[in-house]
Amino acid sequence: MIKKTKFTNRDLVLKVATTLFLEKGYQVTSMDEIVAESKVSKTNIYYHFKSKEELLSAIVKQMISHYNQIMSDIASQTHLSVTERIGALTVLLSEQQPNALGGCPFLTIYVQTSHESDFVRDEIGQFFQNQILTLEKLLQEGIAKKEFNVHLPVSQIAALIVSTIEGGLFIQHTRKDPTLLPTILQALAFMLK
């Protein structure tokens, strides 16, 4: 018999709060609104999360751990060429959330939160730092395997790729045009050759 994964009240609250924070805004969403939308009782919500900040922190940790896991899986697929793995990473990180106020969910939460939530903003910063480091390691592996030119400025290119993805997600959100980022990543890949 297949064991069903139970979708708990905690999961439901996380899901509802994520949508509200990304599509309406963190600062203007109240715990009362999360109670109303999720239909989970206030007592039950506060049993899981002592405050809105704690809820935000749980959401960001969950999002980061989800992406870090897939990034690490992609990076370790050594049966693929480095170019293929970098391509798969950029596809993963280019996932647009059209309903999030800023395109990328991490950027949206970062800009929606104030300095009172600096612990969460720092975690998001570390997540981007981890993206850059993952790309640096892959670029170095690519140089060692002679896929890339030995003179490639590894750390700058890694930061350039991550910045292009974030900026591209944002600009294509302002233009309501999901074809912008794939096109500029193609131009970047072409120049890297």
Next chain:
Amino acid sequence: MIKKTKFTNRDLVLKVATTLFLEKGYQVTSMDEIVAESKVSKTNIYYHFKSKEELLSAIVKQMISHYNQIMSDIASQTHLSVTERIGALTVLLSEQQPNALGGCPFLTIYVQTSHESDFVRDEIGQFFQNQILTLEKLLQEGIAKKEFNVHLPVSQIAALIVSTIEGGLFIQHTRKDPTLLPTILQALAFMLK
């Protein structure tokens, strides 16, 4: 006699509101707070701006017109090479506002406002579109003047430059490291040659 430019109550309100919107957030800043911080009377503020939305709209129009003017000045300096003018444009657009919640003031306002302020969000989108078009024209001029390769994919490169600047401003804000964007723009310029 030098005529002094009068710094009006309207200017003061715009200045105070810009700081609050960028550093604290648009949605959580109230008109009462703008009254308290600016020390301009409520009656006087409402004489100039009927609502917080009208104030936001005036701020964004002012910011956009300021940057559009300088961009157009730079683009028309035909005594400079196209490469020099593109360099000057990227320096202008790379100006970091470290206290703004998201690095770039336009990105911060875009992500801080909800769909209720879509008219302002659309204007910001058009401003970025104008940046891309200005760069496209310069790149085409550069090709005509043989500064760039005739096979340069003009529209993709223009969108890539604008995306890299926005993403770079954001990523360097999360890292509190203002050297990131200049470095990756150098890498990009190097690849364009």
